[in-house]
Amino acid sequence: MARLCIRIKPNPNTTDPSLDVLRTQEGDVVCVKEDGHVFSHGELNCGQYRFIDVPGAVTADFVILIKPSFDAGRNLIRKRSAHLDPAVLRGVAWRTVVTATKAQIDSITVVKS
Numbered sequence: 809m810a811r812l813c814i815r816i817k818p819n820p821n822t823t824d825p826s827l828d829v830l831r832t833q834e835g836d837v838v839c840v841k842e843d844g845h846v847f848s849h850g851e852l853n854c855g856q857y858r859f860i861d862v863p864g865a866v867t868a869d870f871v872i873l874i875k876p877s878f879d880a881g882r883n884l885i886r887k888r889s890a891h892l893d894p895a896v897l898r899g900v901a902w903r904t905v906v907t908a909t910k911a912q913i914d915s916i917t918v919v920k921s
Contacts, residue, residue, distance in 0.1 A: 809843035810865040812873070812913070813851070814892055816858045832887050835894035835918075837873035842866065858897065865910045877920060890919045 815836050821827040832838050838857060841847075851857060862869075877889035896902055896916045 810862045810867050810870060811841045811843065811845055811847075812860045812862065812870065813838040813841070813847065814858045814860065814897065815856060816894075816897060817856045819856075829884055829886055833891070835891035835897060836888040837870065837892065840867045840870045840874055860905060860913070861907045862910055862913060863907065865913075869910055870913070872919070873917065886920055888920070890917055892916050893918050 815832045815834055815838055818834050819828075819831045821831060843861075847859065852859070872890045873888065873892070875889045876884055877886040879885050892913070893916045902916070
């Protein structure tokens, strides 16, 4: 089983907005861990993240969600090249989801242009 840690709150750089590309943003998967990983008390209770378990999936199934996006000159343009649709995550159907299938995660994945 894979465990997704998803940022659910905005994460702007408070001093220089041009540095926002270096930070995960709302809907971005911060990390993907294997079954059995124990997130810290701080991670679980800070209100910045949502954790979703995906039975039958492994971390390699979600590489697109943790891969950064670079321009032709290999300059970072986004911390993540894809994210989970924040509007869907905030919606009633997903607000309390703690377990999902890979197909359900795929259905709300948005590749950033």
